[in-house]
Amino acid sequence: MSIVLCAAPTPSASGLLLRPWRDDDVDALLDAYRDPVLRSWTRYPVTTRVEAIAFLRRSRQGWAADRRFSFAVLEASPDGERLVANVVLKDVTPGRPYAEVGYWTAAPARGRGVAPRAVTAVSDWAFARFAASGLTRLELLHQVDNPASCRVAEKSGYVFQEVLAARPPFPRDGHRHVRWRP
Incomplete structure (x- = not known):
């Protein structure tokens, strides 16, 4: 797993390493x-440490299966690199035209443009990497009461498509945003 992605710095934010x-x-x-x-x-x-180890094991298994690709998003700091986010490309299936992108942002990194830059980097990589497999669309889903995720989706080139009805395990309605392969 030697894939490393970068998001360029902005005038107000450091570059990102994924x-x-x-x-x-x-x-x-x-x-x-x-x-x-x-x-x-x-x-x-x-x-817990056990849950963290399980998270990392599932991440490795997803990469090995070529179906789920979790990226640690790092930012340069005076003490070295620090974790600022996670972006995942999931449900990649050869021949299926769509997959899903999900993310989270660590508290100190929120509101600084980390998530949109990281989501854009993974989305661009996904379309390049899986074009021959038929990937034409990426979806980003979130609950309706998370307006910050709407902003991240829009800044990352994802267009609002529809409201999704709540269904277990999700207690609230959601939004589906879509980005099409260029």
Whole structure:
């Protein structure tokens, strides 16, 4: 797994490095999930070392199966690189024209344009990597009460398509945003 993506710096933000999760990311993952807001938006919060190790194992398995690609998003800091987000391309199936992109942003990185740049980098990579497999559309889904995710979708080139009715395990209606292959 030597894939590394980059998102260029902006006048007000550092560049981003996106790479597959590694075993030594356990502590950074646990730090990110200490945020109650992040835990409230995720279906499977990571609250223990065992859960963090399982998260990293599932990430490796997804890459190995060539169906789910989770990227740790890192930003340069005075102390080295620090984890600022996660972006995942999931449900990739050869011959199926669509897949889904999901993400979360660590609390200190919110509101600084990290998520849109990271989602754009993974989306561009997905269309290039899976064009021959027939991928023509990416979907980004979120609950209706998460307006920040609407803004991330729009800034990343995803157009609002429809409201999705709530269904387990999601307690609220959702939005589907779509980005088409250029």
